[in-house]
Amino acid sequence: MFCWLRGVILGISVLVLSFAAYAQEIPREQIKGLDEQVQEIKSDVLGIAAELNQLEEKLLYPSNTQIAVFVSLVSGETFRLDSVEIYLDGKPVAHYIYTFKEFEALQKGGVQRIYTGNIRAGDHDLQVSVIGKSGEGADFRKTERFKVNKDVGPKIVEISLAAQSITLKDR
Amino acid sequence: MYRLFVLLTILIFAAPSAAGDTFAPKDLKDLYFGETLYYAFQGDWFDAIARLDTELTQHHGLDEPERDTLYYHIGHAEFAVGDFELAYRMHQRAGRAITAVIEGNVEEPVRNEAIFRLARIYFQKDQPVNALYAVERISGVVPPNILDDLAFLRAQILMANGRFAEAVRILRDLQDAESLEGFSTYNLGIALLKDGKELEGRQYLDSTGRINSNDALTLAIKDKSNLVLGFKLLKENKFEGAKLVLDRVRLKGPFSNRALLGSGWADAFQGRFERALVPWSTLMTREVTNASVQEAMLAVPYAYGKLNVQSRAAVMYGSALEKFDAEVDKLGASIKSIREGHFLRALVREELKQDANWVVKLRKLPQTPETYYLLELMASHDFQEFLKNYLDLEQLRKKLEAWEGDLDAFKEIIEQRRAYFQPLLPAIDREFRRLDSQMRLRLEQRDRIEQRLKSMLVAPRPDYLATSNERISSEQIALLEQKLSTGGTAVPSGIEARIKRLRGVLHWHIYTEYDQRFTEAHEHLLELNKEVDRLKRQYTAFVRTRQAATQSYEGYDDIIRRQRFLIRQAREKVGELMARQGHMLETMAVNVLTTRRERLAEFQIKARFAMADNYDRATRTQTQEKMGR
Numbered sequence: 139m140f141c142w143l144r145g146v147i148l149g150i151s152v153l154v155l156s157f158a159a160y161a162q163e164i165p166r167e168q169i170k171g172l173d174e175q176v177q178e179i180k181s182d183v184l185g186i187a188a189e190l191n192q193l194e195e196k197l198l199y200p201s202n203t204q205i206a207v208f209v210s211l212v213s214g215e216t217f218r219l220d221s222v223e224i225y226l227d228g229k230p231v232a233h234y235i236y237t238f239k240e241f242e243a244l245q246k247g248g249v250q251r252i253y254t255g256n257i258r259a260g261d262h263d264l265q266v267s268v269i270g271k272s273g274e275g276a277d278f279r280k281t282e283r284f285k286v287n288k289d290v291g292p293k294i295v296e297i298s299l300a301a302q303s304i305t306l307k308d309r
Numbered sequence: 310m311y312r313l314f315v316l317l318t319i320l321i322f323a324a325p326s327a328a329g330d331t332f333a334p335k336d337l338k339d340l341y342f343g344e345t346l347y348y349a350f351q352g353d354w355f356d357a358i359a360r361l362d363t364e365l366t367q368h369h370g371l372d373e374p375e376r377d378t379l380y381y382h383i384g385h386a387e388f389a390v391g392d393f394e395l396a397y398r399m400h401q402r403a404g405r406a407i408t409a410v411i412e413g414n415v416e417e418p419v420r421n422e423a424i425f426r427l428a429r430i431y432f433q434k435d436q437p438v439n440a441l442y443a444v445e446r447i448s449g450v451v452p453p454n455i456l457d458d459l460a461f462l463r464a465q466i467l468m469a470n471g472r473f474a475e476a477v478r479i480l481r482d483l484q485d486a487e488s489l490e491g492f493s494t495y496n497l498g499i500a501l502l503k504d505g506k507e508l509e510g511r512q513y514l515d516s517t518g519r520i521n522s523n524d525a526l527t528l529a530i531k532d533k534s535n536l537v538l539g540f541k542l543l544k545e546n547k548f549e550g551a552k553l554v555l556d557r558v559r560l561k562g563p564f565s566n567r568a569l570l571g572s573g574w575a576d577a578f579q580g581r582f583e584r585a586l587v588p589w590s591t592l593m594t595r596e597v598t599n600a601s602v603q604e605a606m607l608a609v610p611y612a613y614g615k616l617n618v619q620s621r622a623a624v625m626y627g628s629a630l631e632k633f634d635a636e637v638d639k640l641g642a643s644i645k646s647i648r649e650g651h652f653l654r655a656l657v658r659e660e661l662k663q664d665a666n667w668v669v670k671l672r673k674l675p676q677t678p679e680t681y682y683l684l685e686l687m688a689s690h691d692f693q694e695f696l697k698n699y700l701d702l703e704q705l706r707k708k709l710e711a712w713e714g715d716l717d718a719f720k721e722i723i724e725q726r727r728a729y730f731q732p733l734l735p736a737i738d739r740e741f742r743r744l745d746s747q748m749r750l751r752l753e754q755r756d757r758i759e760q761r762l763k764s765m766l767v768a769p770r771p772d773y774l775a776t777s778n779e780r781i782s783s784e785q786i787a788l789l790e791q792k793l794s795t796g797g798t799a800v801p802s803g804i805e806a807r808i809k810r811l812r813g814v815l816h817w818h819i820y821t822e823y824d825q826r827f828t829e830a831h832e833h834l835l836e837l838n839k840e841v842d843r844l845k846r847q848y849t850a851f852v853r854t855r856q857a858a859t860q861s862y863e864g865y866d867d868i869i870r871r872q873r874f875l876i877r878q879a880r881e882k883v884g885e886l887m888a889r890q891g892h893m894l895e896t897m898a899v900n901v902l903t904t905r906r907e908r909l910a911e912f913q914i915k916a917r918f919a920m921a922d923n924y925d926r927a928t929r930t931q932t933q934e935k936m937g938r
Contacts, residue, residue, distance in 0.1 A: 247333020249343030
């Protein structure tokens with residue numbers, strides 16, 4: 139019985155000192171080879187994704203009609219963003235409800251492309267509605283209207299959100 | 310249970326995790342770069358890399374990249390792509406991206422930070438020699454925010470290369486680094502032990518085991534340190550010291566089960582079985598799948614046997630046997646479930662990804678294996694790497710499947726556009742050609758007028774600015790004169806005077822109003838220019854729209870065919886790799902469960918033997934008592 143006890147204790151001791159190499163039955167070279175192949179296929183698929191992105195843009199959003207609307211948060215804002223709605227020439231084109239992860243990404247300085255579409259050259263009406271909670275926890279809803287002028291090239295618009303204001307930056 | 314899993318995962322590396330160090334620029338000029346960060350901040354590395362790759366390719370393809378908005382962030386973007394690739398476990402590409410930064414014309418701190426990241430990649434990929442080579446290239450100014458992390462990494466790399474004395478020197482200097490509290494002392498203790506400085510090594514492990522902190526990670530490394538030191542002392546038969554150290558491990562931490570078991574043995578080895586029963590009895594009430602708990606199920610009746618309470622010991626052995634039987638059955642069912650593929654199917658379920666407590670949830674799904682047995686395996690580095698690869702492959706599989714659908718949709722769009730535009734375009738082109746020739750004619754006329762007005766600035770020509778009525782009147786007067794003079798008769802003097810007067814009036818108007826007419830003519834030309842500009846814009850817009858109409862359906866066939874081929878190829882490859890990676894995961898899980906089942910089978914034999922032995926002794930004692938009475 140005592141031998142068994144020693145065995146148990148030494149076994150545990152080994153387990154504690156170095157976590158068991160669970161993959162020891164699989165040769166290291168095989169693991170490394172497979173890992174490298176996974177990296178290669180990731181690289182291949184990323185290449186396909188890049189080409190598809192370009193194809194999609196060319197096919198669906200040619201530059202002479204393209205409009206892209208981005209959403210960003212003003213740095214240091216404490217309000218909670220729940221959703222954003224975009225109306226272009228009176229028609230709803232985007233309605234986005236944010237998860238906490240997405241909201242955090244915006245807070246860290248990330249910018250979301252909320253809408254990509256096609257419009258004619260000339261002046262257009264852009265309406266932005268924001269629903270959220272203020273830093274004090276009160277519900278708020280804000281709406282602003284802007285004029286957007288579409289020229290020959292792609293139109294890029296940034297909507298910068300703060301608790302007090304919605305600002306449009308023409309890029 | 311989830312906390313245990315997380316802490317185990319972190320502690321395997323005995324250092325805080327450090328992936329994805331990207332931050333957003335203060336003044337963002339390029340919104341598309343901001344978009345890649347939006348994905349990166351959510352851990353969506355695939356989309357972040359795909360978009361940033363596209364941006365960088367477009368930027369480098371420009372004739373004047375300095376006019377592109379990404380130009381302001383290009384250094385940041387080049388760095389970020391390496392970071393994203395590292396986080397997406399594309400170490401080869403990340404290494405190449407970071408090497409490009411190192412070899413580029415960058416400032417010393419940037420270069421050193423890049424080398425630091427490269428060294429970390431090599432270290433994480435179990436390439437300590439390469440990591441050492443990289444880290445030795447760091448010289449000069451190092452960004453202050455990575456100073457401690459760099460020193461700690463250097464020490465870890467030296468330890469991995471067996472250069473413990475050098476690691477000790479570095480770790481000694483890190484003892485005041487708050488961000489590494491516990492980790493620096495623990496590693497220093499291990500390095501000293503490995504360097505043969507037993508006493509000092511133990512002192513550092515001991516001091517790590519006494520740290521006061523509220524930080525979960527620091528508390529976990531504190532527990533680990535106590536456990537390592539405790540079992541070291543146990544092995545050396547220093548039971549009193551071992552007991553003291555093991556009792557410092559928190560009762561709710563990830564190492565508490567092993568500590569309770571060890572603490573009991575420290576007492577038992579000294580013959581203090583009553584005291585050993587205290588930690589063991591606590592342990593026995595815990596989750597039955599835990600190896601320490603299962604061992605405690607044998608240890609408790611063993612202690613009772615030693616305390617001459619054989620009847621109770623026999624009953625407890627019997628109860629342990631029942632539980633072992635149930636667990637052996639559960640393990641058998643789990644192995645079967647894994648072999649039937651339920652484990653892999655469960656691992657990729659979407660609802661599990663949404664839940665941080667997914668490991669616990671996994672065991673509740675029908676036909677899935679008992680994951681509590683797999684906790685340590687699932688927290689191990691190898692399993693985590695395999696699992697991440699498997700999940701990444703699953704994500705690729707889904708993307709590729711969706712893209713095939715996208716290509717079908719693109720094809721349909723193209724066909725619809727072709728069907729719409731092709732019949733319309735010939736008539737439109739004919740009409741356009743007609744309007745085009747008219748337009749050219751009018752533009753030539755306008756140019757002529759402009760030329761004439763310009764020459765009139767030098768040589769005034771009032772007759773050019775005569776109105777149409779004046780021209781008609783002048784022609785009528787000339788006609789009258791011609792008629793009157795054709796018969797050879799003299800023009801009556803009264804009529805001649807009237808004609809002259811009329812001509813004089815015309816002449817008077819044309820010459821006296823010349824300046825005003827000339828100004829008006831210029832004004833009209835300017836107005837005409839506006840109209841011409843509008844016409845030209847319309848013309849350009851039409852030409853562009855006409856081109857876009859053709860481009861909206863022509864020239865895509867080859868691209869789509871090529872993409873379809875690439876996607877099909879990639880899908881086959883992904884399928885093959887998923888099968889291989891999945892098989893590795895299953896093999897690891899089955900191996901763990903088989904080992905645990907074999908161990909339990911040994912326990913069953915021991916329990917049966919000990920139960921019989923204790924029944925014997927209990928019966929013998931009872932008989933002796935009866936005989937004594």
